[in-house]
Amino acid sequence: MSKVKISTKLTFSWLRETYEKHQLTPEEVIEEIIKRSKQDEDMNIWITPPNMEHIKPYLERLSEIDFDSFPLWGIPFAIKDNIDLANVPTTAGCAEFSYIPTEHSTVVERLIEAGAIPVGKTNLDQFATGLVGTRSPYGETHNSLRPELISGGSSSGSAVSVARGQAAFALGTDTAGSGRVPAALNDLVGLKPSLGAWPTKGVVPACASLDCVTVFSHQLEDAYQVDAVARGLDQNDPWSRDLPVPLAKLPKKICLPKDSISFYGPYANEYQNAWNQTVEQLKKLPVSIEYIDYEFFREAAAILYDGPFVAERWAELGGFITNHPDVAFPVTEKVLRSGALPKYDAASVFHSLHKLQEFKRKTQILLKDAVLVTPTAGGTWTRDQVREDPVKTNSDMGLYTNHCNLLDLSAVAVQAGEADENLPFGITFFALTHEEGLIAGAAEAFVTKSKPKQRTIEIAVCGLHMRGFPLEKQMLQFGASFVREEVTAEKYQFIKLPTEPEKPGLIKKKTGGNTIELEIWDMPLSSLGEFAALIPAPLGIGKVELQDGTEVSGFICEGYAAEEAEDISGAGSWRRIPLNI
CATH class of the missing domain: 3.90.1300.10 (Amidase signature (AS) domain)
Known part of the structure; x- marks a missing residue:
């Protein structure tokens, strides 16, 4: 399969x-x-x-x-x-x-x-x-x-x-x-x-x-x-x-x-x-x-x-x-x-x-x-x-x-x-x-x-898809372009998944949580389905709340993944994590 x-x-x-x-x-x-x-x-x-x-x-x-x-x-x-x-x-x-x-x-x-x-x-x-x-x-x-x-x-x-x-x-x-x-x-x-x-x-x-x-x-x-x-x-x-x-x-x-x-x-x-x-x-x-x-x-x-x-x-x-x-x-x-x-x-x-x-x-x-x-x-x-x-x-x-x-x-x-x-x-x-x-x-x-002007959607990324990381080229492949840096609402747990290569997971909490730095990219709407199909579990595309209370589509992680992952919320950004990639 x-x-x-x-x-x-x-x-x-x-x-x-x-x-x-x-x-x-x-x-x-x-x-x-x-x-x-x-x-x-x-x-x-x-x-x-x-x-x-x-x-x-x-x-x-x-x-x-x-x-x-x-x-x-x-x-x-x-x-x-x-x-x-x-x-x-x-x-x-x-x-x-x-x-x-x-x-x-x-x-x-x-x-x-x-x-x-x-x-x-x-x-x-x-x-x-x-x-x-x-x-x-x-x-x-x-x-x-x-x-x-x-x-x-x-x-x-x-x-x-x-x-x-x-x-x-x-x-x-x-x-x-x-x-x-x-x-x-x-x-x-x-x-x-x-x-x-x-x-x-x-x-x-x-x-x-x-x-x-x-x-x-x-x-x-x-x-x-x-x-x-x-x-x-x-x-x-x-x-x-x-x-x-x-x-x-x-x-x-x-x-x-x-x-x-x-x-x-x-x-x-x-x-x-x-x-x-x-x-x-x-x-x-x-x-x-x-x-x-x-x-x-x-x-x-x-x-x-x-x-x-x-x-x-x-x-x-x-x-x-x-x-x-x-x-x-x-x-x-x-x-x-x-x-x-x-x-x-x-x-x-x-x-x-x-x-x-x-x-x-x-x-x-x-x-x-x-x-x-x-x-x-x-x-x-x-x-x-x-x-x-x-x-x-x-x-x-x-x-x-x-x-x-x-x-x-x-x-x-x-x-x-x-x-x-x-x-x-x-x-x-x-x-x-x-x-x-x-x-x-x-x-x-x-x-x-x-090529007709394409309808686009903003996507929040917080890990390997950010600029300078290995999967930035995937964003470019699907026609996405960098828009701005952003910060989440103070409601998120940030974890490092035990995968190869290592990647982060963003989990929204009912109470507590941290602000996490991320990037906003503009992606053609026509590319979103094929892009999302490449994302392995426990990650997926959902809604991410920003510091100003607005929501954008972006990478989220299912809660069960936190049980076997390292909590890196205190770092506040994937860029501050020493990685083996």
Whole structure:
């Protein structure tokens, strides 16, 4: 039984904090993940779901490596099932295609080496061909917030696994937007590094020249922690490039489309309103805004599926499709077979490459020291609507994503509020390959600026959570800030609990008692429940009476604890107690 309630939003800082204080073990986290995956079984998140048999060797390794030296120690992650995890089937969403790799993909190997725990293989649009999350014989992956809506694809299961608390981060892939669209639809961050920044060795190709491995997480800083581990040249990967870890900095300008943005689907109006509000938020950043002609980005995007690049998918998978008729998901096979059409001849390839080179040069000039911002998606659809028109709905989802890899851009998708109740709205920052730090800096500034002002509550602390003590960092982690020093009413007994580490207890008396010095901190109300869940008995949060007769919420102690504790009331402050901590 774990000592704290395991959060449904698994962030790196929260996990490492609870591990470090021995309030939680990685085994307990994995047990909870397995439980959650079974509860969500009908959401079709997994192809190889979390199970202790596969995970146990990675848990056992943690005892052999140093917590402080391995940045992802004990962090659970999910893997899209077109990325190899040794000794676990890779299906790419097609059982007949399945094989069992003998080694990890390069990115998975690097993450495991850093201490991360792979928990399972996630569902996807078959052969990573789709942006909707419904093109899988393993079932349609449900949206994490509204099950009637699409989850986004092709990295559908990866995004939903994070959103549903079954992984702290997840690997996806991105050729046309699959690492960004599911982030937007499931209230997540989706980071797509530059082409080649993360090796693709051990990844089933969709379009090998455009494929990227990506990451989903709840927080921007978590995505970049993964990036720091996964990034780097792999000499055995012909597509790999030696690109440095980006250093976040603000761009000189933000580029926005000057022509009207198109929205679609049943929530088109809500998305339009959310975009308008987002533009106003962007204008508040300390960066100039420039409106640009967006048309050539649209032309570039059209080349991905309305041009010869679809033939690259056929080059990778045509042999399998030809030798296994009627095995592939119907709409997926239709898309793949279109790559064999006679119109996609060698001349059409070079015509598109020359056109793209023109677009790339325009992009390099336009986005020098700048970022482009668009909606991540212009809307969403119900799963029923996608089934009725699988091609048009899927095409719409790529309206603001398809151009990215063709133009050799980096991108990060972040949340920008809600379009409607339980309907998140997201935007994407784009930058040139060698200026990835600009999207990191711009996204960080936007996320910080756009956070709504939080309701707070005053919390009185009298021990290890005070300034200068070991648990001050926990107050900061939960967004609290120091307000003032205070003194209790002359009604309290102060005890030193026989715990490890030593900590105080504050007990209100009917008669007698002392005044005790304490600190008042301001904590976001939204953090209070999770913070209180970390507090071990006999301590808890209750009302503390101050010297002026007012009451504030704060740490109190149950009376029975005084029987085996040292009375330190005479000291009047935890700061006056010599401690062994």
